Amino acid sequence: MDHGEATTTTEHAPTSSRLGHPLVEMVDVNKHFGDLHVLRDINLTVRKGEVLVVIGPSGSGKSTLCRAINRLETIDSGAIRIDGEPMPEEGRDLARLRADVGMVFQSFNLFAHKTVLDNVTLGPRKVRGTRKDKAREEGLALLDRVGVKNQAHKLPAQLSGGPQQRVAIARSLAMHPKVMLFDEPMSALDPEMINEVLDVMVALAREGMTMVVITHEMGFARKAADRVVFMSDGQIVEEATPEEFFTHPKSDRAKDFLSKILTH
Amino acid sequence: MEQYLEIVRTFDVLGAFWVNIRLAFLASILALVLGSLLALFRISPIPTLRWAGGAYVTVFRNMPLTIIMVFMTLGAWGQLNFVLSRDFDTNFFRLAVVGLAVYHAAFVCEAIRSGVNTVPIGQAEAARAIGLPFLASARLIILPQAFRGAIAPLGNVTIALIKNTTVAAAASVATETSSVMRTMIEFSSSYIYAIFFTFAIGYLILVTPVGLASTYFSQRLAVRR
Numbered sequence A: 001m002d003h004g005e006a007t008t009t010t011e012h013a014p015t016s017s018r019l020g021h022p023l024v025e026m027v028d029v030n031k032h033f034g035d036l037h038v039l040r041d042i043n044l045t046v047r048k049g050e051v052l053v054v055i056g057p058s059g060s061g062k063s064t065l066c067r068a069i070n071r072l073e074t075i076d077s078g079a080i081r082i083d084g085e086p087m088p089e090e091g092r093d094l095a096r097l098r099a100d101v102g103m104v105f106q107s108f109n110l111f112a113h114k115t116v117l118d119n120v121t122l123g124p125r126k127v128r129g130t131r132k133d134k135a136r137e138e139g140l141a142l143l144d145r146v147g148v149k150n151q152a153h154k155l156p157a158q159l160s161g162g163p164q165q166r167v168a169i170a171r172s173l174a175m176h177p178k179v180m181l182f183d184e185p186m187s188a189l190d191p192e193m194i195n196e197v198l199d200v201m202v203a204l205a206r207e208g209m210t211m212v213v214i215t216h217e218m219g220f221a222r223k224a225a226d227r228v229v230f231m232s233d234g235q236i237v238e239e240a241t242p243e244e245f246f247t248h249p250k251s252d253r254a255k256d257f258l259s260k261i262l263t264h
Numbered sequence B: 001m002e003q004y005l006e007i008v009r010t011f012d013v014l015g016a017f018w019v020n021i022r023l024a025f026l027a028s029i030l031a032l033v034l035g036s037l038l039a040l041f042r043i044s045p046i047p048t049l050r051w052a053g054g055a056y057v058t059v060f061r062n063m064p065l066t067i068i069m070v071f072m073t074l075g076a077w078g079q080l081n082f083v084l085s086r087d088f089d090t091n092f093f094r095l096a097v098v099g100l101a102v103y104h105a106a107f108v109c110e111a112i113r114s115g116v117n118t119v120p121i122g123q124a125e126a127a128r129a130i131g132l133p134f135l136a137s138a139r140l141i142i143l144p145q146a147f148r149g150a151i152a153p154l155g156n157v158t159i160a161l162i163k164n165t166t167v168a169a170a171a172s173v174a175t176e177t178s179s180v181m182r183t184m185i186e187f188s189s190s191y192i193y194a195i196f197f198t199f200a201i202g203y204l205i206l207v208t209p210v211g212l213a214s215t216y217f218s219q220r221l222a223v224r225r
Ligand SMILES: Nc1ncnc2c1ncn2[C@@H]1O[C@H](COP(=O)(O)OP(=O)(O)O)[C@@H](O)[C@H]1O
Pocket: A033, A036, A038, A056, A057, A058, A059, A060, A061, A062, A063, A064, A065
């Protein structure tokens, strides 16, 4: 760990002064898909500057939790607040709040008919009202930062996975989000491209970005995370510092899960 | 031969085709606008609009065009005093354009919706995630990709529409091709085959490029993923 103590805000008082006020708060959140209870009484707080890694078996509800935060999935009960504001049901207010929550998807989801640069400038121009030349200048700077500036005028399909995901991160950053959500950002990448994306994310974490990251990359968790949350069957089963979690998991479900991902 | 050309000139065959071309052009544009709007309804987050879009498509897709065209003159104009021009012929022409558009809009809507289905759900989610409201994400992200995925089916709708302009006869547009052809055959039945082939070839010339163009552009403009 290279910064502060980790915090578990649901059970313990925060122990690090580096972390700020609560940015994402989930209170008693429940969600069903038909008969399937995918989120069970989720209570989770992410503080400003915190990097939270969510880990757990496939189907345990990680994506649903992440998508509920910016309301790509609705919830059945409970409350979700972003920077103190309750997530609006729909409409313009929801769109405005979503603009403050960056999201990076497993499958990149770059706008297929727009160039790399247009992907990055679209949000600032159409949502924030940034002037064209200013958006372009900022967009190029962001593309430079994630190392794909020389591809600015290509279409997404002309790039391989690693660069596409870096563009997707730049697209999110262009909105100056308060918090960024990453849903398995590296799991669709060829092994040789994982590191380039990982490096960008570690750098972001070091700069103090608030992040919720679903990933099984222990490298990222160990290098950058303040806290690891382990989910199973729609519940948060365990939370700890990365070191604690990977070396001394408490619950049987976590032990079982770790033994499976560590063997390959 | 001399005599045949004389008949073609007397009955202004080119002028008749021009009527159908104008009908097709105006009705296509109107159908495209109306159909896009309906498609927007059908993908909108508002249940009432989705229902209205669906109901429209069900009604007009399942109704014979002739009945709509007859209604445009006898019902819309005759009973409801729906007048689109003071000039008698222009009025019938415009009623025919509206009838054609209203009917084909249902098919345009379905073509665009098939185009929307070619756009992965992740595109809409990414648009929403950066804070674009529904209309903006439809206009900037979904529909541009949907149109490019719908060029082939839209081409088919256009081809059907061009041929269906002949049904304007049912809306009292007497100067269009099928009406003129009938009159010509009645007037000089000895040339029936020549007259028939004139019109058949005319439509081939009119319609074939549309099919070729839609195939070409549906490949050329396909969104690469
Ligand atoms: N749109 C949906 N409709 C129905 N079931 C869903 C939907 N999305 C996810 N699920 C189900 O909810 C459970 C949790 O899914 P998810 O949140 O994607 O898990 P994870 O990301 O941890 O793999 C899974 O059993 C999945 O099949």
